[in-house]
Amino acid sequence: MINSLRARLLAATAVLLLAFIGLTGFALQTAVRDRAEQAEHDRLQGLSYALLGSADITDKGQFKLGQRVLPESNLSRPDSGLYAFVLNEKGSIVWHSPSLLGGLKMPSLPAVGQWQALRVARGKDQQLLTLSFGFRWVTDNGDDYRYTLVVAENSAAFVKQMQRFQGALWTMLSVSALILLIVELLILRWGLAPLRRLARNLSHLQSDDDRRLEGRYPDEIQPLVSNLNTMLANDQARLTRYRNALGDLAHSLKTPMAVLRGIAEDKNLPEDTRGPLRSQLAHMNDILDYQLQKAAAAGRRSLARPLAIAPVAEKLGRALTKVYAEQGTQISVGIDARLRAPIDEGDLTELLGTVMDNAAKYGRGQVVVDAERSRDALWLWIDDNGPGFGEGSNTALLERGVRADSTREGQGLGLAVAAEIVRSYNGDLHLVDSTLGGARVEIRIPDA
Amino acid sequence: MRALVIEDDVDLREQICTRLRQEGYAVDETGEGEEGMFYAKEYPIDIAIIDLGLPGPTGLDIIAEVREAGLDYPILILTARSRWQDKVEGLEAGADDYVVKPFQPEELSARIQALLRRSRGWAQPRLESGDIIVDTTRQEVFVGDQSIDLTAYEYRVLEYLMLHAGEVISKTALTEHIYEENAERDSNVIEVFVRRLRSKLDPDGTRKPIETLRGRGYRLSRDGRNRRPADASSS
Incomplete structure (x- = not known):
C-alpha cells in the first residue's frame, strides 16, 4: 500500500502514461509499416508492369525482354538485390534479369491474372520481398503461353529503414513520456502544496502560542482547516472551563471543611468526638484532592504545543524557596532553556509541584531538579538529600490512598497523584536512591 | 501585631x-x-x-x-x-x-x-534580647530562667518591640499595631503598658531594656541593655 498522495497519483499517472505511450507507439509503428509495405508492393507492381510492357515472344515461341529497356539499373547490376525473372508453365526460368545469379525457389505461384506477394528466404541470411504475377500470352498466330513474372527485392534495406523509424519513434516517445512525468511531478507539487502547507502549519502550531491555523486554503480543505481551528479553540477553552469548575467545586467544598476542621479543635467538645471528626475530615479531604487532581489532569492531547520545561520548574523553584524559606531549602533547577516536550502546562506544574514539594518537605535543605530529552521521551529527575524512601516503598507509595489516614495531612497523596499524571502520558515514575544521599524520583514521559 | x-x-x-x-x-x-x-x-x-x-x-x-x-x-x-x-x-x-x-x-x-x-529577620521562634526571651509559639516570656506573667496587651507591646528590636517605635505606631481599627484607643495607655513592662522585666532597674527617646518613642535594645547614651541613628 502506497502511503502518500503524491506517490499514489504519480504511480497511477505513470502506469497510465506508459500504457498510452505503448499503445500509441504500437499503432504508429503498425500503420507506418503497413504504409511502407504497401509502397514497396506498389513499386514492385509498377516495375512488373514496366517489365511486362517491354516483353515480347519471338516467332519461335521464346520469351524475350530487351535488355536496353530494363526500367531499373539495379536489375542489370549483378546481385544488386533487385531481381526479376519469368517462369514458364513448368516452373523453369525462361528469362531473368542480369542481376539474378543462380535461381530462386518460389514456394507457390499465382493463378493467371493474380498477384501474389510473398516473403521468400534466399540462402541463409537473405529475405526477399517478392511479387509474382501469372499471365497468359496469346501470340498473333494463336499460340497460347502461360508465364509467371516474379519481381523480388532484398528486404534488408526495408528492414533497416523500418528499424531506423522504430528507433526514432520509441526514442521520441520515451523522451516525451519522461517530460510528461516530470511535468506531472511539478503539477503534483503545485497541486498538493496547500496540503504540505497545512502539515507545516500544524507542526508549527505545536510551537506557537496561538493555537490556530492561519491562512486561506483551497476549497477542498478549507472546511477541514476551519473544523480543526474550532476543535483547537474548543479543546483549550473546555480544559480551562473544566479546571475552573473543578477549582470552584474545591473552593465551595473545602471552605466548609475548613470550618469543620476548626470546630474539631474546639476544646469544649469531647475528645472522642473531635478525634473522629478530624480523621474523617482528613479522609474526605484526601479523597477530594485525589479525585480533583485526577480529573483536572489533561493527559496527552493531540496537537499540544511542546512546552518549555525550564520556566515551569524555575517558577516552582522560586515558589517553593519562598515556602521553605524557614528551612533555608536550596532548590536548584539545571534544565536547558531550550528543552521542550509535548506535555500540558497544568499537568507538568502539578507533577513537578507535588514531587518538588515532597523533596523539599522531606529533604534536608537541598533539592536538585534536572531534565533531559532522550530520542523518544522526556526524563525528569528530582533529587533530595533527605532520608530516602526506604525499601519496598516503590509500589506502596505510589498506590492511591496509602497514608491517606496519616497524621500529617496532605502527604500521602502527593506521589500517587504524580504517578497518576505520569500514567496519563503512558510514562513511568520510579523511586530510587539519589547521589545526594536521599531520594530520587525518576520520571519518564514518552513523546507518543 | x-x-x-x-x-x-x-x-x-x-x-x-x-x-x-x-x-x-x-x-x-x-x-x-x-x-x-x-x-x-x-x-x-x-x-x-x-x-x-x-x-x-x-x-x-x-x-x-x-x-x-x-x-x-x-x-x-x-x-x-x-x-x-x-x-x-x-x-x-x-x-x-x-x-x-x-x-x-x-x-x-x-x-x-x-x-x-x-x-523581621528572626530565624528562631524564640526572640531573645539579652536575658529576655519571648517564646512566640507559646506566648511565654522569660527573664533568665524566670517566667514572667504578662497581660495580653503587655505581651503585644513586648512582642512588637522585640520584633523591631533596635528600631525606634513611636507611641502612635505602637497603638496602631496593637489595637484594631475600631477599638477605643488612648495613647496614654501605651505609657502605662511600657511602665508595667519595665517593672516586670527589670524590677531593680539595672538593665533598662526599654529606652524612651523623648518625643520620638521607645526602643528595645538588641542585647537587652542600654548602658551607653542613646544612639538615635542605630537601626
Whole structure:
C-alpha cells in the first residue's frame, strides 16, 4: 500500500502514461509499416508492369525482354538485390534479369491474372520481398503461353529503414513520456502544496502560542482547516472551563471543611468526638484532592504545543524557596532553556509541584531538579538529600490512598497523584536512591 | 501585631479571627475584596491572611496591588484550590506562603508566626534580647530562667518591640499595631503598658531594656541593655 498522495497519483499517472505511450507507439509503428509495405508492393507492381510492357515472344515461341529497356539499373547490376525473372508453365526460368545469379525457389505461384506477394528466404541470411504475377500470352498466330513474372527485392534495406523509424519513434516517445512525468511531478507539487502547507502549519502550531491555523486554503480543505481551528479553540477553552469548575467545586467544598476542621479543635467538645471528626475530615479531604487532581489532569492531547520545561520548574523553584524559606531549602533547577516536550502546562506544574514539594518537605535543605530529552521521551529527575524512601516503598507509595489516614495531612497523596499524571502520558515514575544521599524520583514521559 | 484577614466565608473568618485574637493579635477583618483592598493598602498591617477565592477583586488582585504600592509586609494565602498552578500564581504575585483549606488551626498560627519572625529577620521562634526571651509559639516570656506573667496587651507591646528590636517605635505606631481599627484607643495607655513592662522585666532597674527617646518613642535594645547614651541613628 502506497502511503502518500503524491506517490499514489504519480504511480497511477505513470502506469497510465506508459500504457498510452505503448499503445500509441504500437499503432504508429503498425500503420507506418503497413504504409511502407504497401509502397514497396506498389513499386514492385509498377516495375512488373514496366517489365511486362517491354516483353515480347519471338516467332519461335521464346520469351524475350530487351535488355536496353530494363526500367531499373539495379536489375542489370549483378546481385544488386533487385531481381526479376519469368517462369514458364513448368516452373523453369525462361528469362531473368542480369542481376539474378543462380535461381530462386518460389514456394507457390499465382493463378493467371493474380498477384501474389510473398516473403521468400534466399540462402541463409537473405529475405526477399517478392511479387509474382501469372499471365497468359496469346501470340498473333494463336499460340497460347502461360508465364509467371516474379519481381523480388532484398528486404534488408526495408528492414533497416523500418528499424531506423522504430528507433526514432520509441526514442521520441520515451523522451516525451519522461517530460510528461516530470511535468506531472511539478503539477503534483503545485497541486498538493496547500496540503504540505497545512502539515507545516500544524507542526508549527505545536510551537506557537496561538493555537490556530492561519491562512486561506483551497476549497477542498478549507472546511477541514476551519473544523480543526474550532476543535483547537474548543479543546483549550473546555480544559480551562473544566479546571475552573473543578477549582470552584474545591473552593465551595473545602471552605466548609475548613470550618469543620476548626470546630474539631474546639476544646469544649469531647475528645472522642473531635478525634473522629478530624480523621474523617482528613479522609474526605484526601479523597477530594485525589479525585480533583485526577480529573483536572489533561493527559496527552493531540496537537499540544511542546512546552518549555525550564520556566515551569524555575517558577516552582522560586515558589517553593519562598515556602521553605524557614528551612533555608536550596532548590536548584539545571534544565536547558531550550528543552521542550509535548506535555500540558497544568499537568507538568502539578507533577513537578507535588514531587518538588515532597523533596523539599522531606529533604534536608537541598533539592536538585534536572531534565533531559532522550530520542523518544522526556526524563525528569528530582533529587533530595533527605532520608530516602526506604525499601519496598516503590509500589506502596505510589498506590492511591496509602497514608491517606496519616497524621500529617496532605502527604500521602502527593506521589500517587504524580504517578497518576505520569500514567496519563503512558510514562513511568520510579523511586530510587539519589547521589545526594536521599531520594530520587525518576520520571519518564514518552513523546507518543 | 496587627493582622488583616480577608475571607468571604463568615464562619471560617470568625474562627480564624477568634484564634488570632486569642493569640494576641489585633485583627482587622472583611469578607469583601474592595474593602480588603482598602484595608490592605491603608492600615498599618503587620501580616495579611488572604483567601484567593474572593468575590469582586480576587485575592491575587489584592496581593498584586499591595506589592505594587511598595508594601512589603508578609502575606499568607488561603486557598481551596490545591493545584500547584494556583499556589504558584499566588506566590508569584507576591504572597509569601500558602495554607490549603481545610487546614489545622495550629498550622495556620505557626505559619503566621514564622512569616512575622522571618519578615523581621528572626530565624528562631524564640526572640531573645539579652536575658529576655519571648517564646512566640507559646506566648511565654522569660527573664533568665524566670517566667514572667504578662497581660495580653503587655505581651503585644513586648512582642512588637522585640520584633523591631533596635528600631525606634513611636507611641502612635505602637497603638496602631496593637489595637484594631475600631477599638477605643488612648495613647496614654501605651505609657502605662511600657511602665508595667519595665517593672516586670527589670524590677531593680539595672538593665533598662526599654529606652524612651523623648518625643520620638521607645526602643528595645538588641542585647537587652542600654548602658551607653542613646544612639538615635542605630537601626
